[in-house]
Amino acid sequence: MSNNQAFLSIKDLVVEYTSDGQIVQAVNGVSFDLQKGRTIGLVGETGAGKTTIAKTIMRILPDRAAHIRGGQVLLDGKDLLTTSEEEMRKVRGDKISMVFQDPMTALNPTMRVGDQIAEVIIHHNDISQAESEKRAGQMLEMVGIPAGRYREYPHQFSGGMKQRVVIAMALACTPDILLADEPTTALDVTIQAQVLDMINDLKQKNNTSMILITHDLGVVAQVCDDVAVIYAGQIVERGSKEQVFDHPHHPYTIGLFGAIPSMNVDEEYLHPIDGLPPDPSNLPKGCPFNPRCPYATDACRKGAIGEVQTPDGHWCRCVNLDQVKEGAIKS
Amino acid sequence: MARYIGKRLLWMIPIIVGIVVLIFTLLHIIPGDPARMILGVTATPEQLAALRHNLGLDQPFLVQLGTYMKNLFFHLDMGLSYVTQTPIAQAIWSRLPRTMGLGLISMIISFVLGVLLGILAGTHQNRWQDNLSMIIALIGVSMPAFWLALMLVLLFSVKLGWLPASGMGGIQYYILPAIANSLGGVAGIARQTRSSILEVIRSDYVTTARSKGLTEHEVVYKHILPNALIPIITVAGGSFAAVFGGSVIIETVFSIDGIGLYMMSGITSRDYPVVQGCVVLLGVIFSLCMLLVDIAYAYVDPRIKAQYEGESKKKIKGVAKA
Amino acid sequence: MTASAIPGKKVKAKKNSQFLEVLKRLSKSKTATIGLIIIVIEIILAILAPLIIPYDPNAIDILGKLTGPSAQHWFGTDELGRDIFSRILYGSRYSLSIGIFGTLITTIIGTFIGAIVGYYGGTFDNIFMRILDVVQAMPPILFTIVIATALGSGFQNTLLALAVSGIPGAVRLVRGSVLGIRKMEYLESAESINCPKMRTIFVHVLPNAISPSIVAASMNVASLILTAAGLSFIGLGVQAPTPEWGAMLSASRNYIRDYPYMVLFPGLAIAVTVLALNLLGDGLRDAMDPKLKD
Numbered sequence: 044m045s046n047n048q049a050f051l052s053i054k055d056l057v058v059e060y061t062s063d064g065q066i067v068q069a070v071n072g073v074s075f076d077l078q079k080g081r082t083i084g085l086v087g088e089t090g091a092g093k094t095t096i097a098k099t100i101m102r103i104l105p106d107r108a109a110h111i112r113g114g115q116v117l118l119d120g121k122d123l124l125t126t127s128e129e130e131m132r133k134v135r136g137d138k139i140s141m142v143f144q145d146p147m148t149a150l151n152p153t154m155r156v157g158d159q160i161a162e163v164i165i166h167h168n169d170i171s172q173a174e175s176e177k178r179a180g181q182m183l184e185m186v187g188i189p190a191g192r193y194r195e196y197p198h199q200f201s202g203g204m205k206q207r208v209v210i211a212m213a214l215a216c217t218p219d220i221l222l223a224d225e226p227t228t229a230l231d232v233t234i235q236a237q238v239l240d241m242i243n244d245l246k247q248k249n250n251t252s253m254i255l256i257t258h259d260l261g262v263v264a265q266v267c268d269d270v271a272v273i274y275a276g277q278i279v280e281r282g283s284k285e286q287v288f289d290h291p292h293h294p295y296t297i298g299l300f301g302a303i304p305s306m307n308v309d310e311e312y313l314h315p316i317d318g319l320p321p322d323p324s325n326l327p328k329g330c331p332f333n334p335r336c337p338y339a340t341d342a343c344r345k346g347a348i349g350e351v352q353t354p355d356g357h358w359c360r361c362v363n364l365d366q367v368k369e370g371a372i373k374s
Numbered sequence: 375m376a377r378y379i380g381k382r383l384l385w386m387i388p389i390i391v392g393i394v395v396l397i398f399t400l401l402h403i404i405p406g407d408p409a410r411m412i413l414g415v416t417a418t419p420e421q422l423a424a425l426r427h428n429l430g431l432d433q434p435f436l437v438q439l440g441t442y443m444k445n446l447f448f449h450l451d452m453g454l455s456y457v458t459q460t461p462i463a464q465a466i467w468s469r470l471p472r473t474m475g476l477g478l479i480s481m482i483i484s485f486v487l488g489v490l491l492g493i494l495a496g497t498h499q500n501r502w503q504d505n506l507s508m509i510i511a512l513i514g515v516s517m518p519a520f521w522l523a524l525m526l527v528l529l530f531s532v533k534l535g536w537l538p539a540s541g542m543g544g545i546q547y548y549i550l551p552a553i554a555n556s557l558g559g560v561a562g563i564a565r566q567t568r569s570s571i572l573e574v575i576r577s578d579y580v581t582t583a584r585s586k587g588l589t590e591h592e593v594v595y596k597h598i599l600p601n602a603l604i605p606i607i608t609v610a611g612g613s614f615a616a617v618f619g620g621s622v623i624i625e626t627v628f629s630i631d632g633i634g635l636y637m638m639s640g641i642t643s644r645d646y647p648v649v650q651g652c653v654v655l656l657g658v659i660f661s662l663c664m665l666l667v668d669i670a671y672a673y674v675d676p677r678i679k680a681q682y683e684g685e686s687k688k689k690i691k692g693v694a695k696a
Numbered sequence: 697m698t699a700s701a702i703p704g705k706k707v708k709a710k711k712n713s714q715f716l717e718v719l720k721r722l723s724k725s726k727t728a729t730i731g732l733i734i735i736v737i738e739i740i741l742a743i744l745a746p747l748i749i750p751y752d753p754n755a756i757d758i759l760g761k762l763t764g765p766s767a768q769h770w771f772g773t774d775e776l777g778r779d780i781f782s783r784i785l786y787g788s789r790y791s792l793s794i795g796i797f798g799t800l801i802t803t804i805i806g807t808f809i810g811a812i813v814g815y816y817g818g819t820f821d822n823i824f825m826r827i828l829d830v831v832q833a834m835p836p837i838l839f840t841i842v843i844a845t846a847l848g849s850g851f852q853n854t855l856l857a858l859a860v861s862g863i864p865g866a867v868r869l870v871r872g873s874v875l876g877i878r879k880m881e882y883l884e885s886a887e888s889i890n891c892p893k894m895r896t897i898f899v900h901v902l903p904n905a906i907s908p909s910i911v912a913a914s915m916n917v918a919s920l921i922l923t924a925a926g927l928s929f930i931g932l933g934v935q936a937p938t939p940e941w942g943a944m945l946s947a948s949r950n951y952i953r954d955y956p957y958m959v960l961f962p963g964l965a966i967a968v969t970v971l972a973l974n975l976l977g978d979g980l981r982d983a984m985d986p987k988l989k990d
Contacts, residue, residue, distance in 0.1 A: 103584045105576075107499070135587035143585075148578040153600040153675055162596070163586040196676040212586070392830030400846045512978075516971035518922050518942075520929050521963035524949055528956050619837030623926050627949075638930055641845050653842055657834040664833070 051077040051100075051220055051252065056114035058095050058104070058276075067324045069095040071276040071331075072114070072347075077220065077269075082246070082253040084263040084284070086299070087273035088320050093256040094144070096273075097222040099124075100254075101141055102131050118220075137167040140213040141222040142242075145229045146206035150197040156208050157183065157193030160215050167216045182211040186241060203234035207241070214245055221246065221253045227262065239265060260303060264288065272296045275321050275331035282357020292359040294336045294367050330360070338363050375672065378682040382665050386658075393657045394446065398439050401646045411644055412456050442650075452651035457643050462651040466633055470655075472542065473621050473632035477659075479552040480617045484559025485610055489599075491560065492567020492606070497594060499572060507564060514561025519620050523554035523627045540629040551628045555620050559613035566609040570602040577601070603674045611667035618656055618663075721983035728979020734972035742788040751779035753786040753939045762955055771961040774944075775951060780958065783939035784965045790940040791969065794855050794924045795917040801859035803913045806866020807902070813867065814874030814905075815897045821871070831864045840923060844932045851940075854933040858920050869912055873905035880904075911981045918973035925966050941966050 058070040070092045077083050085093045098104045100116050102123065116123040123134065140163075143149040151159060160179035165172060180190035186207040197205060206226065213221055223242065227235040243266055246253055255266055263270055263284065270288070271281040272295065280293040291297045298316035318335035321327055327334055333343040342362045350358045361367060409425040410417065417425075426432045430441055445451040452462040495507035530550060531539035538547050574580065575598055583597040622634035629635070633652050640648030672679035722728050741748070751769075757777030765772045771780035813824045831839060844857040877883065878901070886900045927933030928942030936947050941962045948958035 098581075101585050103581055132587040132589065135585055137587060141582075141585045143578055143582060145578060149582050151579040151583065151597050151601065152677060154596070162588070166587060166592075196680075198677045198680065209582070212582070388826075389830055389833045392827075393833060396830060397842055400842050404846050404848075512971065512974060513967070516918070516974055517967045518925050518929075518945075518963065518970075520926060521945060521959075521966065524945070524952055524959050524963070528952055528959065532953050532956070615835035616837065619835035619841075622837070622841065623930055626930050637841075641841070642931065649842070649845060653834065653838050656838055660835050661833045 050079055050119050052115075052117040053096070053100070054115040054117065056096065056099060056116070057112040058092070058099055059110050059112055060108050061110065062108060065324045068326055069109070069276055069323060070099065071326075073273070073276070073278050074114075075271050075278060075281055077252050077254060079219075079252055080250045081268040082255055082266055083269040083271060084267035085254060085256045085271050085273055086258065086260065086263055088258060090320060090323065091273045092276040092323075093273055094224050095276075097141060097224050097254060097256055100222060101135055101139060103135070103141075133167070136163045136218070137216045138218055139220045139222065140216070140218040142206075142209050142213045142224065142226045144225040146202055146209050147229065149209050150205055152197050154196075155194050156197060156200065157190075160208070160212050163212055164215050179211075179215065182215050183208070185214075185245070186211040203230055203238065206230060206234075206238055210238070210242060210245070214249070214251070217249050218251060221251050222256070223253060224256045225258070226255075228257070228259070235262075242266070260288075260299065272299070275323065275326060277331060277360060279332065279361070280357070280359045282353075282355075286353075286355055286357040290353070290355050290357075292353045292357075292364055292367060293332075293361050294338055295332050297367070298335075330362070338366050375679065375683060378672075379665075379669060382668065386661055386665070389661055390654070390658055391443070394443055394654055395439065397650050397653050397657075398442060401650055402435060402438075404644075404646065406644065408456055408644070408646070446654070452654075453647045455640075455648050456645045457648075462648055465636060465648075466651055466655055469632050469636055472630055473618075473625070473634060474659075476548060476551055476555065476621055476624070476630065476632065477614075477617050479548060480556040480559065480620075481610075481614055483552060483556040484563055484613055484617065487556070488560040488563025488610070488613075489567050489606065491564035493571060493594060493599065495564065495568040496571030496575065496602075497590075497598075504568070508568065511561040511564040514557045515565070517557065519554050519558055520623050520627050522557055523550065523624060526550045526554055527627075540627070542630055547628075547630070551624050551630060554627070555617055555624045558616055558620070559610070562613050562616075563606060563610055567602065567606050570605045571598055574598050574602045600674060604671060604678075607667055607670050607674065611664055614663045614667075615660055618660055718980075718983045722979050725979040725982065727975045728983070731972040731975030731977075731979065734968065735976060738788055738969060738972070739792060741785060742792050745786045745789055749779075749782040749785050751782040753783040754778065754937055762951070762958075764955070764957055772955070772957045774948060774958055778939075780944075780961055783944060784941065784961055787939040787941050787944065787962070788965070788969070790851060790934055790938065791921050791924065791966070794851075794858060795921040795973070798855050798859040798862070798920045798924075799913050799916045801855075802862035802866050802916060803909060805859075806863045807870045807906070807909055809863070810867040810870025811874050811897050811902050811905070814871035815878065815893070815901060817875075817878070824867075825871075828864045828868060832868075836861060836865075837923065837926070840927065841932060844927055849932055849935050851934050851938065854924055854927060857927075858924055862916060862920070866909065866912070866916075870902075870905060870909055873908055874901055877901050877904050907984045911977065911984055914973065914977040914980050918970045918977065921966065921970055921973070 053076070054074050056070050056073045057068075060067040060069055073092070073096060075083065085096065087093050095104070095109070098109075099111060100123065104111070111124060114124070118134070118138065123131065126134075150156065154162075157176065157179045160182050161172075161175040164170070164178050164182075165175035168175070170178075176193070180193050183190050183193060188204060188207055188211075192199075197208075200208065206229075210226070221242075226242065227238050230238060239262065242253075245251070253266075255262070257263060267284050269282065270284050271278045272287065272293065273279070274295050280287060280291065280296045287296065288300075291300055295316070301314045302316060316335055321331050321334065327344070329342075329344040329346065330336070330339070330348045333339040336343065340363060348360050348362055350360050351362075351364060353359050353364065407422070407426075408429065408431060409422045413421055413425060423432075430438055433441070442453065445453065450463055452466070454460065455462050455465065458465075491507045491511065495504040495511075498504045527539045527550060530537045537550055539550075541547060579601075580593060580597055583593045588596070621632060622637055624630075625632045625634035626638050633656060637649055637652035637656075640646065640652065672682050722732075755778060757773065759777065760769075760773055761775055761777035763769060763773050763777075769779050769781065771784065774780055774783070809824075813821050840857055840861040843861055844854060847853040847857050874897075883896065883900060886896050891900070924933055925940075925942030925945070928935075928940050929946045931946060934940035934943050936943050944962040945959060948955075948962070952959050
């Protein structure tokens, strides 16, 4: 994980939501890097702030409720958070594009699917309408949909087909970075695998980098190079997939792996992590995981917890690394 | 789609028959003797009886209704006016362009201005543009159209002398009536546009559109508005009713000799065949407008179109519900 | 909710708390509160009108006719020297009672029919809805005009005409919500214990279908006042010399050129009243269904 090839770099990102006068801490000082052609998986529970991070990178947060309080999103050294809206529009859909969680609602129901793809192509390229339509047709073919269905509407497509259309749309301008927000969660298990394979193939063909947001560790294992585990708006552990999967150090990460039932051992019970994720409008002091952590000490309940390097060279936000022997939680 | 429209047109037949029966019955139960009204107090009983026979008023109610419907549907004949003894259908026909003209202008103003105001409000939620638009809309729905008409006359005719206070002629005679007649519609459509835009603006596909790097203008007009239109069209359909119904009052205020004024003259002189003819015609026009509204749904939303086209197998009653 | 500890009081306590909840949300909205205050003041003034008006609304004073607003006559006098302020204050009795009582009649009858039609469904419902299709195929104001013509003019007939012509809309609204509730499971349980049909409709179905009707009713008061004024204006509703606002406007429109105040004040009275009712209605809608609020 050397920083010199990173071309997307997130630094100390802080995002808050305000609703009904309450302040919700969605993202609390998140930093990570993404190298060309690699895939990083953001893993965490629902509400941990993963989608907020992606939307912040695109700057498509609901501008009334969400406030970016600090941090930088550097793309090739340029901070996307301070560029003009006009400049940002050139980035969206062209350099960075996004695949959304729910294909059923991600497409405009009143617009032909082909036109929805052609729209992004013509917007970012100086070409004729006819040319953009031709390219949109090719994109459809590329995701495995006959170009003849160009003129159909989203309601004529199944969920898996819709997600293919969304992916075609996201890749239409061969972006440098693809943000995939739970791209397979809403799909049937059999379709999930197809869609993941397709994303993987297309990504490799164009050397696209990807941020994959998921709560599914299996998907991470299949697709990602690097992993960042997110809990309550913070990255608690990050490193290469091998480092994190083989030697998890943070009690939360360990708990996550513990919660997956093993196929080999005949286990009678699942091993969930005790307790619930904290209320984001009222985070516990210190490490946000401390109320659920079996190793929590007084030190965990005081100030902010910094990142420390683990023996195998990845990063972990825990003060009690010595106590937390890997795999030790098997209650 | 053609099948659907054909079916809807067929369905209009029983509706129109129903309107005729209803109006004929309601106006028939009014106490008073039309023959006496036509001939005045000096008429002899023989004269009255002769006229009643001539007008068919001595026939049983159902026979009168049957005769009226036969003449109306097969000969487009609405009978003679009690007062002028001239054919009503002709009188209405010659007045139709004025009422339709006023109605169309009012509808266009209502829709265009209402939607624009609503977009302005919806895309600037809780900012001054929103507050201003909604104050205008609230005042618009609260003001009686005829009073607004009088106030407009006061300002633009009496004080400023820019526009004629009443009468007929060129386009300048239609400006004040059209404004007065459309304000309620503008206000209603603006309020609906705002709320359906606010509903759509949070949809995932709008975020998708933004993530494509589209300009705000493209997002609003290509992605938000088309999806917000269905409830707006419903409200617009309702305000078209107000526009046509309101023409009765507005034409009275501005002395525009259209169907509304003709109908009012029928009411004040108890010339009920005239009232009947006017109401039936306005009802038919309104039904046609509602059909256009339903067709507009299909044009706006491909899912509704698919539903209409898939409905060819179902019974017509399902169509009427949609 | 402390009262819910007593089993028998449970339902009532819940209803009360719902009502209080709506009131609480309503009071949070500044505009709705302003609307409510204006309406309450108007109603009090209307009730007390005979006691507080400075002049008899029908007292003719030819010598003092057509004088503009002054200290003696706040809104001036009309063509017969009647005090316009007194007439407007007294006239609020007509406009408000048409709006309120007309809406009450419409809502009660419409709810009753709508609940039965929606609950029984089938052929009965079908026939009824086709009749409504016919009635609603006409612009509402035209239907009102025809009924008003048939019934004749005057306060009571106008009230009746307006109430009757609102019924189809009220029926459709209640029928719609009853149809939605009809499918709910708790009705099956009511039916399974052989709860009488009428009791099911009025105890289990209606209370849950009523809130759209309440919102619609609050808006209906405003639109009835507008329509009534319109009818009176074209000579079909309440007739002169009754100081109804629409009738006053109708009588004064010939004086607009020289005595515009005669047209200004009755219209302002209508607009302020309707505006206040709309503010209240909007607030009520948001308070009853917080989902609709942004």
